[in-house]
Amino acid sequence: MATSPSGDPIAAGDAAGLLEAFRARLIAGPSATAVLEGWCRERWGIPAAGLVAQAVPGPERPLSQVQRARLDLPRDGIARYRRVRLTCGGRVLSEAENWYVPDRLTEAMNRLLDTSDVPFGRVVHPLAHARRNLGLRLLPGAGDPAGAGPHAPLFAIEALLLRRDGLPLCEVAEVYTGAVLSPV
Secondary structure (H helix, E strand, C coil), rough: CEEEECCCEHHHHHHHHHHHHHHHHHCCCCHHHHHHHHHHHHHHCCCCCCCCCCCCCCCCCCCCCHHHHCCCCCCCCCCCCEEEEECCCCCCEEEEEEEEHHHHCHHHHHHHHHHHHCCCHHCHHHHEEEEEEEEECCCCCCHHHCCCCCCCEEEEEEEECCCCCEEEEEEEEEEEHHHCCCCC
C-alpha cells in the first residue's frame, strides 16, 4: 500500500493524481532515465547517480520484423538486447527491455552498456536524443494505485529513442511499478 512520509496511507485520489503526474512526465520527457532521475531527486532526495540499471538474466529476445522496421535497421543490421530493473534507493521503479543499435553509439557507450549498471538514457545522453512514445497500457495495479504494493505493475510504455537527426537508437518496453508512489 502506498503511504505518506508520516506512514499514513495515501488517499486513493492522491495516489491516482501522483500516478497521473508521473505518467504525464514520462510521456513528455526526453528519456525515461531523465524523468526517473528527476523523480528520485524530488521525491526521495536521491541524486541522479542513485538510479541504477540492474541486469536481469535470461534469454535474449530477438527483434520482430515490426521492431526492425521501426529501428530503420537493414536486414543484416545488428541490434543488441538489454533487460534491466531500474532501481533508486532500493526501490524497483521499472523493468525495461531495450533493443538498441550498437553501430549508432560510440565505442565508449557500448562498453558502458556491456560492463556497467549505468542506465541507457544516461549513457546515450550526449547524442541529444528524443523519445517517441509508441503506446501506453494501464495494468491491473493502476486501477487502485493507493492499494497497489510496491511490486505491483501499474502501466507499460513502449517507445523509441531517437538521435538528433531522427535515426532511432533503440526501442524500449518498460513496465512501471507501485514503487514510484513510495514515500520517503
